[in-house]
Each structure stands twice: as C-alpha cells, then as structure tokens.
Amino acid sequence: MGKYACKRILSYYRRLNALHCLWNRGSRAGIAGLAVLMLASCQQTKTADPQNSPSNRTEAPSKANAEPVDMVIYHPFAGNWSVEKLEQFFGESIHKKFPNIRPKFLVGGPPGTAIPELIMAKQAIDIVFVSIGATQTQFLDFNLGYDISPFIQKSRVDLGKFDENSIRQLKELGKGALYGLPLFDSIAATVYNKDLFDKFGVAYPRDGITWDELYELNKKLTVHNGNVQYYGFSAATRDTIGMNQRSAQLFRPGTDEVLVTTDVWKNLIHDLVRFYAVPGYDTSPAASNAANQQKRFFDERTTAMYIGSSGLPFQRLAGMNFDFATYPVYPETPKAGPAPYPTNIYVTSISKHKEQAFQVLDYLTSKEFQSFAVQDGTQVSVLDDADVKRAFGTKSQMLQGKNVSAFLALQHSPPLASNSYTTIATGAVQDAIVAVVAGEKDVNTALRQAEEAANKTIAERKGK
The missing domain is CATH 3.40.190.10 (Periplasmic binding protein-like II)
Structure with a gap:
C-alpha cells in the first residue's frame, strides 16, 4: 500500500479518535478495525490472532x-x-x-x-x-x-x-x-448544585435515593425562570448503558450477536428517557451528547444534578456550592450501584x-500506591481495603466537608459481558436513546433498528 494511502488512513483515524466522548461510537470501532488491517499492509507485516x-x-x-x-x-x-x-x-x-x-x-x-x-x-x-x-x-x-x-x-x-x-x-x-x-x-455518584435546590425550595437528594425519587426531583427543578431554562438532571448516558444496574446484556449469551430488543432493555430505556420528556428540556440530538450534558451542569450551571459514573471533572466544580449523594438505585436492590467500569x-x-x-x-x-492515589479524591481504588477507602479525598481541599462516602457506599452490580464488538453495540444503543429522546422513534423501533444496525456492522467487520 502506498504512503499516501497510509496517510489518509491515519487522518481518518484521528477524526474517529476525536469522537470518543460523543454519542455515535459504534461505527468508529468498526472502521478502526479496517484501519488496523490496512496499517498492517503499510508495514508489510502479518496481523496474527x-x-x-x-x-x-x-x-x-x-x-x-x-x-x-x-x-x-x-x-x-x-x-x-x-x-x-x-x-x-x-x-x-x-x-x-x-x-x-x-x-x-x-x-x-x-x-x-x-x-x-x-x-x-x-x-x-x-x-x-x-x-x-x-x-x-x-x-x-x-x-x-x-x-x-x-x-x-x-x-x-x-x-x-x-x-x-x-x-x-x-x-x-x-x-x-x-x-x-x-x-x-469508576467514580459514581449524584453530584448536585445546592444553590439551585435552594433557589427553587427543593430538599437536597439523600444517600439511598432511588431513580423514581430522582425523577420527581427532576420535575420540580426543570423550570423556566428569569429568561433562563433550568434543568433538574443531566447524565453521561454512555455510562448508564455500560454500567447499568439491571445487568442488561448487549449480546446473546455466548455469542457475538447483539440482542437489545429484550424487556429488560426496553424498561431500562423507558426509565432513562422519561427524564428528558419533562416539559422544558432541549431534546435535540446535539443537546443529548455527553459534552453538552456536562456543560449544562459544570459550566453553565443551569442543571441541578449530574449523574456520572466513569469519571467526574472535579476541577470544574470550583466555585460551585455542591455536594454528593449516592448514585440512584432501584428499591428492590438498594445497595446495588453501577456495574464496574x-x-x-x-x-x-x-x-x-x-x-x-x-x-x-x-x-x-499495591496498597502503598493506591493509598496515595486516592487522597486527592479524583480516583477510587480498585482494592477492597478499608484503610485505602478511608484515605479517599483526605488531601483535597475542595472535598473537605463533602459527602465523599457517597462514592463508596454502594456495591457493584454484575458487569456486562465484553467482547471485541462491545463498542459497536453500545454505540447503537446510544443512537437509539438519542432518537427516542428527540421523538424520532419509539423505544421498540429504536432498539430493533439499533440491534439490526449493530449486527450488520459486526458482520461487515468479520468479513474484512
């Protein structure tokens, strides 16, 4: 393969890499696989299993x-x-x-x-x-x-x-x-802006809050006031898929076949998209991506609560009157937090x-390094060690007096099974959520088309 073709591949890969935090990630994984094969040709090496x-x-x-x-x-x-x-x-x-x-x-x-x-x-x-x-x-x-x-x-x-x-x-x-x-x-909690709760006379969320209780708070805090639209809730929806507490699996057991037209997925999507159906929400696809969801809460500060799971940009909380509650749970499993990520x-x-x-x-x-690493509160240890857990956030001025125990209070739900095509399946479900939030499709149609699109992409990738 010529050097100019290789340069085109690399240029295309960089554009794909820039989309990492956006909604549509399924196609990126498939094309990345093609880039690998073509790069192998550029290097004149044989790609092995x-x-x-x-x-x-x-x-x-x-x-x-x-x-x-x-x-x-x-x-x-x-x-x-x-x-x-x-x-x-x-x-x-x-x-x-x-x-x-x-x-x-x-x-x-x-x-x-x-x-x-x-x-x-x-x-x-x-x-x-x-x-x-x-x-x-x-x-x-x-x-x-x-x-x-x-x-x-x-x-x-x-x-x-x-x-x-x-x-x-x-x-x-x-x-x-x-x-x-x-x-x-993963760092998982409900982060909330106390000033917005005070502004609208709403009680702060508490540890052990359920998804239904969070939804009721969302309705009370989604308000148009003084020519400003306020929102009750923003979320990193990519995380809620990959770390879902229902252990909704993306694939038919033991296979690479995407299977998301199940009742558990339908119920999970219904539970999530209802938050965006509250009158006043901007339901456009652009507003639904992760970057804009974070922007509303951390930068514009027009959102009262943010649900994050795979990382929270604490530096963007500077100047906010904030605190934490546990990640929302289901009443039948009150100690089950997000799946590990x-x-x-x-x-x-x-x-x-x-x-x-x-x-x-x-x-x-090791315990030695992990005890140090958790002190600024930006990382949660992978170790099941009480001493390390107690060290979380102890050297962070920003977290002093905050409810940091919310990050450690819940147990992990069972994880989703992973394989070479997980990003394709996750991206397809993300697209389905965006379409439902925007009112373009109902849940059943969106999930059926997501399943079909993901399986088609996987088949094409296997054929290359």
Whole structure:
C-alpha cells in the first residue's frame, strides 16, 4: 500500500479518535478495525490472532536487571490526563520506587500521537492504561495484548484483592489471557448544585435515593425562570448503558450477536428517557451528547444534578456550592450501584522491558500506591481495603466537608459481558436513546433498528 494511502488512513483515524466522548461510537470501532488491517499492509507485516501470535506468548520471566530503563507509558485521551499531571501523579512515585526506571509519558491527541501513528513510527510503548470501554479500540485492535499470567504467578500477586468482576472483564477481553490489571475503579455518584435546590425550595437528594425519587426531583427543578431554562438532571448516558444496574446484556449469551430488543432493555430505556420528556428540556440530538450534558451542569450551571459514573471533572466544580449523594438505585436492590467500569493498565506486546513493566503494574496496584492515589479524591481504588477507602479525598481541599462516602457506599452490580464488538453495540444503543429522546422513534423501533444496525456492522467487520 502506498504512503499516501497510509496517510489518509491515519487522518481518518484521528477524526474517529476525536469522537470518543460523543454519542455515535459504534461505527468508529468498526472502521478502526479496517484501519488496523490496512496499517498492517503499510508495514508489510502479518496481523496474527492476539492470543496465538508469538509476540503475545509470555516467555518465562527472568530476574529484572537494575540497568537504567526508559519506561514509556501511554494514555490515548488528552482530555483525561496531561503529560505534566501524569509525571506528578505517577512518575515521581514510580522513579522513587524503582530508581533505575525513568518513566516517560505519552498522551494521545496531538498530531502523531494516535496508536497507529506511534506503531508506524516504531515508537516504544511499554505500558498502556485506558478504560475497560476503550481497551478494544485503543489496545487490542492493534495486537498489543500480552499475557502477564506467568509474571503474576512468579510474583504471587493476589488477584483476590481486586473486585472479582473487574478481573472477570479482563479475562473476557483476553479470551482467557490476562493482559493487565485494574488500576482505578469508576467514580459514581449524584453530584448536585445546592444553590439551585435552594433557589427553587427543593430538599437536597439523600444517600439511598432511588431513580423514581430522582425523577420527581427532576420535575420540580426543570423550570423556566428569569429568561433562563433550568434543568433538574443531566447524565453521561454512555455510562448508564455500560454500567447499568439491571445487568442488561448487549449480546446473546455466548455469542457475538447483539440482542437489545429484550424487556429488560426496553424498561431500562423507558426509565432513562422519561427524564428528558419533562416539559422544558432541549431534546435535540446535539443537546443529548455527553459534552453538552456536562456543560449544562459544570459550566453553565443551569442543571441541578449530574449523574456520572466513569469519571467526574472535579476541577470544574470550583466555585460551585455542591455536594454528593449516592448514585440512584432501584428499591428492590438498594445497595446495588453501577456495574464496574475500571481503568486498566496493560503491558504491551511490543515492550522490550516486559518484566520491569510488570513490576510497575504490580506497584501501581499495591496498597502503598493506591493509598496515595486516592487522597486527592479524583480516583477510587480498585482494592477492597478499608484503610485505602478511608484515605479517599483526605488531601483535597475542595472535598473537605463533602459527602465523599457517597462514592463508596454502594456495591457493584454484575458487569456486562465484553467482547471485541462491545463498542459497536453500545454505540447503537446510544443512537437509539438519542432518537427516542428527540421523538424520532419509539423505544421498540429504536432498539430493533439499533440491534439490526449493530449486527450488520459486526458482520461487515468479520468479513474484512
């Protein structure tokens, strides 16, 4: 394949990568698969099955030497972490623990920093950390998976210290192989603007609030006042799909066939879209995307409550009179919070320092580092450890006096089964929600068409 064709592929991939936080992500995953195959042609290398490729067979671990090592750690999304923040948050601790390891950080976003560009440039990448939802498109699709099971056995890492659902998700993605470890848990709570509750004389939400109670608050707080439209509720709807408490599965059990025309999905979508059916809501597709939902609450401050699950931009709360309540629950399962949506950390198949990279993974998931990492309140530990939990938010001035226990009060619901096509299925359901909110389709039609579209995309991807 010519170099100009390769450049066109990379340009197209960058445009897809920019859509990561928007609603329509299903097609992106499918096209990313095509980009992988074409890039392989550019490199004149043969793409092998991740589980059977020789580069992914873990050799017997040897004693890691103490020679100086440049350890390249990559995160694909600039909106989440900057290089400076990574150096401060991770780099100083890693170098202090391992003086011979010099952490170097790369963040996706600027030209030349997308995964296919880095691979073509033969850039060293030893470690990747990314959410469970983006693992396929930002890691596995590029044959970067490497089974760390022998390292785990040699180092006697106790996988029981992690949430069992998070480990199960990792093994499902690796089809039995374990390519990484959970790094951070998802942050899930109801964040609310106390000033708007006070303005309209409405009582604050409490821990243990149900979805029905939240809906009633939403109705009271969706008000047109002083030429300003106020809203009771905004949400990261992508999270409510992937972390749903009903454990509504995206696929027919044991297959890659999308199945979302079930009663549990219909009820779940009905429960969600009713919030946007309250008179006064802007139901246009543009207003429904995650960025605008956040903008209303964090920036414009015209929304009283925000439901987030995979991360909350606490820095955007500066100057707001805010507090937290638990994530809404169903009355029949009052302790069941969202399903886990962890950020995982992986050793790559192209690393020349795999054993040292695993040592870094082992350290970053240790009680020592996790106790430090949770102190600013921006991350939740993956460890089931009372001491670590008590450390959450203790060094954050912004969180002093706030109900931070809301983040830790609920248990995880069982996770959705994951496979290579999860992002396609999730994107199709997102499109269905947007169409129902906009009044373009009823729930049954939207889910049926979403199911058909997702299965068609998956069939096309399998045929390439």
